[in-house]
Amino acid sequence: MEKKDKDKDKGYNRRSFINNGVRLALGVSVVGTAAFTLQRSASGKDYVWQIDPFKCTQCGRCATECVKAESAVKCVHAYALCGYCDLCGGYFKPGAKLQTGAENQLCPTAAIQRKFIEEPYFEYIIDEELCIGCAKCVKGCSAFGNGSLHLQIRHDLCLNCNQCSIATNCPSDAISRVPASEPYIIKGNFTTEEES
Amino acid sequence: MLKKIPNLALILILFALLTGSFLQAQQRFPKPEFDTGYVQPDPTTPEPRAMALEYFDVLVLLAVLSLASWLAVKKRSRRGLLWLSVFSLIYFGFYRDGCICSIGAIQNVALSIFDPGYAISITALLFFILPLLFALFFGRTFCAAACPLGAIQDLVVINPVSIPSWIRKTLGFIPVIYLALSVLFAATGSDFIICRYDPFVGIFRMDGPFLMIFLGITFLLLGMFYARPYCRVFCPYGVLLSWMSKFSKWHLSITPSECIKCKLCKDSCPFDAIEVPVEQAYRTPEVSRKNLKRFILYIGLIPVLILLGGWIGSKSHIFLSRVHPDVYLAELMISQPELKEDEENLDIQAFLESGDTFEQLVDQAAVIREKFRKGSLVMGGFIGLALGITLMNQVVFRRREDYEPHKGDCFSCGRCMDYCPIDSQKSKGESQKLNVESLKLKVENQKSVKSKG
Numbered sequence: 001m002e003k004k005d006k007d008k009d010k011g012y013n014r015r016s017f018i019n020n021g022v023r024l025a026l027g028v029s030v031v032g033t034a035a036f037t038l039q040r041s042a043s044g045k046d047y048v049w050q051i052d053p054f055k056c057t058q059c060g061r062c063a064t065e066c067v068k069a070e071s072a073v074k075c076v077h078a079y080a081l082c083g084y085c086d087l088c089g090g091y092f093k094p095g096a097k098l099q100t101g102a103e104n105q106l107c108p109t110a111a112i113q114r115k116f117i118e119e120p121y122f123e124y125i126i127d128e129e130l131c132i133g134c135a136k137c138v139k140g141c142s143a144f145g146n147g148s149l150h151l152q153i154r155h156d157l158c159l160n161c162n163q164c165s166i167a168t169n170c171p172s173d174a175i176s177r178v179p180a181s182e183p184y185i186i187k188g189n190f191t192t193e194e195e196s
Numbered sequence: 197m198l199k200k201i202p203n204l205a206l207i208l209i210l211f212a213l214l215t216g217s218f219l220q221a222q223q224r225f226p227k228p229e230f231d232t233g234y235v236q237p238d239p240t241t242p243e244p245r246a247m248a249l250e251y252f253d254v255l256v257l258l259a260v261l262s263l264a265s266w267l268a269v270k271k272r273s274r275r276g277l278l279w280l281s282v283f284s285l286i287y288f289g290f291y292r293d294g295c296i297c298s299i300g301a302i303q304n305v306a307l308s309i310f311d312p313g314y315a316i317s318i319t320a321l322l323f324f325i326l327p328l329l330f331a332l333f334f335g336r337t338f339c340a341a342a343c344p345l346g347a348i349q350d351l352v353v354i355n356p357v358s359i360p361s362w363i364r365k366t367l368g369f370i371p372v373i374y375l376a377l378s379v380l381f382a383a384t385g386s387d388f389i390i391c392r393y394d395p396f397v398g399i400f401r402m403d404g405p406f407l408m409i410f411l412g413i414t415f416l417l418l419g420m421f422y423a424r425p426y427c428r429v430f431c432p433y434g435v436l437l438s439w440m441s442k443f444s445k446w447h448l449s450i451t452p453s454e455c456i457k458c459k460l461c462k463d464s465c466p467f468d469a470i471e472v473p474v475e476q477a478y479r480t481p482e483v484s485r486k487n488l489k490r491f492i493l494y495i496g497l498i499p500v501l502i503l504l505g506g507w508i509g510s511k512s513h514i515f516l517s518r519v520h521p522d523v524y525l526a527e528l529m530i531s532q533p534e535l536k537e538d539e540e541n542l543d544i545q546a547f548l549e550s551g552d553t554f555e556q557l558v559d560q561a562a563v564i565r566e567k568f569r570k571g572s573l574v575m576g577g578f579i580g581l582a583l584g585i586t587l588m589n590q591v592v593f594r595r596r597e598d599y600e601p602h603k604g605d606c607f608s609c610g611r612c613m614d615y616c617p618i619d620s621q622k623s624k625g626e627s628q629k630l631n632v633e634s635l636k637l638k639v640e641n642q643k644s645v646k647s648k649g
Binding site: 019020022023026027030031033034036037038040045046047048055057059060061067068069070076077078079080082083084085117118121123144145146154155156158159160161162163165168171172177180183184186 | 224225226227228230231232234236237238239241242243244245247250293295296300301303304305308309312315316317318319320321324325328329332387388391392397398401403404405408439440443444445521542543545546547549550
């Protein structure tokens with residue numbers, strides 16, 4: 001009986017020794033991995049997802065690929081770049097009458113409001129409640145106008161997923177992580193363009 | 197107005213030459229000059245969620261892990277763990293929309309190890325290491341109360357069925373393959389498959405693609421009978437936690453003092469994670485010799501399995517590399533050159549517009565494929581090694597006299613603690629000893645009655 005107890009103790013001592021050793025090794029490897037990645041990433045800054053409007057090819061996937069049923073991507077109007085044209089390539093369908101009827105509008109949800117400012121200038125305002133991020137207006141504006149309409153990820157809507165599901169499906173690699181301190185790339189802000 | 201246009205064009209050309217971006221800045225129309233003094237508005241830029249709140253998430257995780265470990269190991273309260281898991285489900289699941297989570301953080305760590313250009317956020321890193329470190333000391337208390345995916349499945353366990361050991365062990369090997377694949381795809385920068393096929397994130401957000409919601413509901417329905425299906429059959433983080441937990445210093449114990457082998461706990465575990473005592477009968481010389489032979493055979497098999505896994509891995513690297521969009525695109529354009537004319541194919545049209553040459557794309561794809569060749573080799577070897585060790589563990593019988601939780605598989609949910617008849621209130625003192633003696637007698641009596649009958 002006594003011998004058995006001794007054996008048992010011996011067994012347990014050996015096992016606990018192995019256990020302690022392995023635990024130390026595992027702990028060191030976990031902390032080591034953490035230290036390695038941390039030293040690699042150096043800055044430790046926080047990042048959010050954003051579309052580079054200069055790379056965007058207006059493929060329309062932003063409207064469908066976002067994990068949210070209503071995409072976090074919306075059209076943004078860089079007013080500073082806009083020509084305030086009467087005949088807006090982003091507002092009217094090509095060849096359509098210059099009337100604001102829905103059949104003449106490019107936007108499938110009528111999310112662009114056309115506001116008269118003064119002769120001959122009109123301002124185009126995006127209603128984000130209605131905008132689905134389909135980029136039809138962006139395509140029109142880039143093709144016929146100054147390209148002041150462009151897509152941006154709206155951070156009040158974006159969930160900042162670990163991996164942006166639009167980014168993996170973007171054909172032109174336009175979506176990438178940007179520092180959270182500068183979460184938007186607004187066109188017409190030429191300082192941003194020079195940096196990129 | 198017309199006069200201004202040439203001027204503007206000149207300025208633009210100069211500007212484009214300076215910045216080297218002639219294609220991008222096309223200012224066809226001049227800036228309007230408002231007579232009424234109208235001032236153009238600025239576009240709104242709503243701020244992202246404050247980063248300080250992300251550090252708060254880490255603090256919440258730390259608090260939940262500490263509390264869960266205390267509840268599982270020291271306080272022994274199933275009820276406490278249950279309510280804590282409900283809190284985690286609400287906070288990390290429904291309030292924080294299930295992102296960032298420790299399971300997905302594997303990929304961030306893998307990517308930041310292999311891609312120096314990728315900067316991992318401190319939050320993701322801490323979400324990755326904290327549960328592992330806790331598992332190293334207290335067992336898988338993360339699974340018990342901190343993981344929202346675990347919590348939602350734990351709540352729907354209604355009528356769990358016991359599964360034969362060989363099926364469980366075979367299914368339990370899938371997470372190893374899933375882990376290896378997700379690390380491979382993350383490290384090569386192809387895709388984050390854990391996030392893409394996360395079954396519950398759609399439910400947490402009450403929004404998402406059809407497949408995500410469908411998977412989530414399927415898993416929940418299945419989980420009524422096969423408890424925690426995602427945790428046991430898919431969760432890649434569970435593999436890491438299980439390794440840590442196997443060597444945990446303090447792990448939840450079923451009984452507060454001495455096990456009387458009443459078997460009550462065995463039926464309480466919905467995950468078949470309680471190990472029965474290894475009886476002396478299994479330890480006869482013949483059985484031991486047979487096991488020793490098999491043990492030596494399996495040890496010898498490990499290098500063979502590693503080589504075989506590596507060979508299969510490197511054979512499949514071409515297939516696996518197609519997950520990367522660049523490789524996929526290059527292959528598509530080589531195999532079907534006529535698609536270049538296809539206006540509908542967005543990927544090819546976007547590539548043609550980008551101005552990169554076809555050779556650049558092919559070179560890029562070749563570099564990625566080379567990464568996949570190395571990665572798949574290592575991945576296959578790793579899977580082979582894991583398979584070998586799993587096989588080897590089948591014939592290692594440790595002396596076990598009591599009913600104990602399987603430290604690797606146990607989620608520390610604490611159901612078994614409630615079923616143990618040993619009164620934890622009086623776990624110290626003389627009365628407990630008497631209690632144990634009387635219970636032992638009772639069980640002995642039952643056994644003798646059975647054997648007589």
